[in-house]
Amino acid sequence: MTSNDRVERAFEEAKARYADLGVDVEAAVKRCAEIPVSIHCWQGDDVVGLEGKDTLSGGGILATGNYPGRARSGDELRQDAAKAFSLVPGTKRFNLHAMYAETEGKRVDRDALEPRHFEKWVEWAKSLGIGLDFNPTFFSHPLADSGFTLSHPDEGVRAFWVRHAIACERIAAYFASELDGVCINNLWIPDGWKDIPVDRLGPRERLLASLDEIYRERLPGVIDTVESKLFGIGSESYVTGSHEFYLGYAVSRNVGVCLDMGHFHPTETIHDKISSLVLFVPHVLIHMSRGVRWDSDHVVLFTDDVRAVAAEMVRLGRWEKIHLAVDYFDASINRILAWVIGARAVQKALLSAFLEPVGRLEELEAEGRLGERLALMEDVKSLPFAAVWDYYCLSQDVPLDVEWIREVEAYERQVLSKRT
Template sequence: MSIEANYQVAKKQYEQWGIDVDAALEKLKQVPISIHCWQGDDITGFEVEERELSGGIDVTGNYPGKATTPEQLRNDIEKALSLIPGKHRINLHAIYAETNGGKVDRDQLEPKHFQNWIDWAKEHDLGLDFNPTLFSHPKAEDGLTLSHPDKEIRDFWIRHCKASRRIAEHMGKELGTPALTNIWIPDGYKDIPSDRLTPRKRLKESLDEIYADQIDERYNLDAVESKLFGIGSEAYVVGSHEFYMGYALKNNKLCLLDSGHYHPTEMVSNKISSLLLFSDKVALHVSRPVRWDSDHVITLDDELKEIGLEIVRNDALDKVMIGLDFFDASINRVAAWTIGTRNMVKALLYALLMPNDQLRTYQDEGNFTDRLAVLEEFKTYPFGYIWDYYCQEMNVPSGMDWLKDVREYEETELSKR
């Protein structure tokens, strides 16, 4: 049977539950995913001075074809986008500045250093998001930045974050869609600290100074991102979830939830509804932790499906800003983007095709038998037929056809690097 014929069969099965499949696909088309640029070059960036990766981050593998120039990275992203249904965004770190061979330290970065990215985004009708880079730098070699006891070092990173917000504001103004500027820092201690309060006090004061600069919210939105622990900060992280959630809610900033930044038994899907009650918007970095914050390529596992369900059944597709954050150098990097982003879109589609209202009614009535029976039944519904049709409608390969395109790109482009 053809993709169209399979779609019609599946559509009738879902419609028996009152699910408007065509409407679900129209909704899905409107949801942008912020795709992280750093999967393509293993978070190397384009600074003049090459620096080793630090800050509790680790990229493993040496698959050939890593992007080493801005042009290569943008070409690779374009290839991945051609295989992913929908219109999306690209998330940049400050280390992806282009300085024409000149040395520009991070506190001196300006919008002009990202003009090539802006022009490229305009050409491809993409939004951009941004992150100051507070790792892999001599002034972060001891694992402390905005909470550092040395005021001179703190001030350097404060200037960098201020510059980043101005860059993001410029991006938002140029592209007509606000950039999300997300602050994550590696600050913490390897062993149990003797003073937990003072570093957090310094971090709060640093953030207050950063956000004292007036930035137009029509063009820039601010987010802060927590972490449980990292390499070299196993015992204590200054920017904990409790710290940033409190700071974000009190100061009208977005609390960004990274699905790899919590205890292994903590699920980001369980946190979304709580934050939606107290914040107009919530930001996500969707990753896949394996035993620790390992940032594996996301798969269509139970947690990813539950994240999609929490967004959809709470009518929050326009309230949750979905970004990705994984990096794997052991597989083809374009394939990593493609697999992970397609899975994020699949999770949203899966949620849009669930009888969420009926399941909510069962729960409110205490009818947990029917609720569980329906949940299990839908696991074998012909979701794949709907997905293939959506890909076809969005002019991207359906099924496994995308992998052939990646292999051809590897042969013609990646293998020659």
């Protein structure tokens, strides 16, 4: 019996087990494959970008480690990302930051970026049949060294960053028109104070004015989202773009909200927030990340928190409103391993959620049989999910668990080890 035969045999047995609970496994596999997951570019090069720098600087974020083989150019980054994509099942998108513009060696400051500086990314995306998402870059720049950008007290500095964000809106619209008709353009700024401020209102008034200027013109195909943070390195005491600020802004201005799994209190989970947000904002972007003690952007794993977010998304079924991306960076391990571990973990969480007997659980809840509801939710965890996952990978023509690691090891020997 071949490996494929064993996978298919185990799948048929698992399918029967799930069918006893009213779950159509074939439909679950098909639906999971249709949900796009946006995979971030910055894992491949430690958030260095293509502006001629060697390291990430500022912004309250930090990539730790110096594992060999970092992508040093757009071509290398695209090559590595394509390899990672080949090892992840399901529908993929690619998420770019503005600092990954390719300007042919010419200095082009961020407020002067144009769609032509991303033409190579668009052609690459077309070759893979994927969409692109985007982010303005408000860090690793001299005008961000103070820790303030869109809420900066200096009008000239603030105006520079407003122009940058507007330029990014146009680039996002270019991505949408050239590819699959939509681009999520997510805005996050590092603005804040290391120690206790006296004036908490002033920076937020300036941020409000900046955002209104940026979003004055809404461009076709662009889904705008704003991302909060609890704190960062250098902004431990006060963050201008807090959750409360952006929630109020999104509701009042009809823009989307991004929930990053690492941007809240370490004891706080985000899955309960989603059902509230979909009632009031047009779009919710989820950044799947893993904080260890703080917002440390560790590689996503198949954890309870990740599964809870996926389950909530599937139960709500508001796919026109909810979007999914991964966001982490680890320079201490093989970067392609990191990409694939996280993306496959998210796919596992989605598939697991689609296999949940939601109909049966809803019946028990409506009938007040809450003990049985809890018991079934717990027992479902031990159903033969792994057999369905193997089948899903097989049907998507990607390697099974453990097998894919050998492909990355070979790629490291053949490609990454030759980079100096």
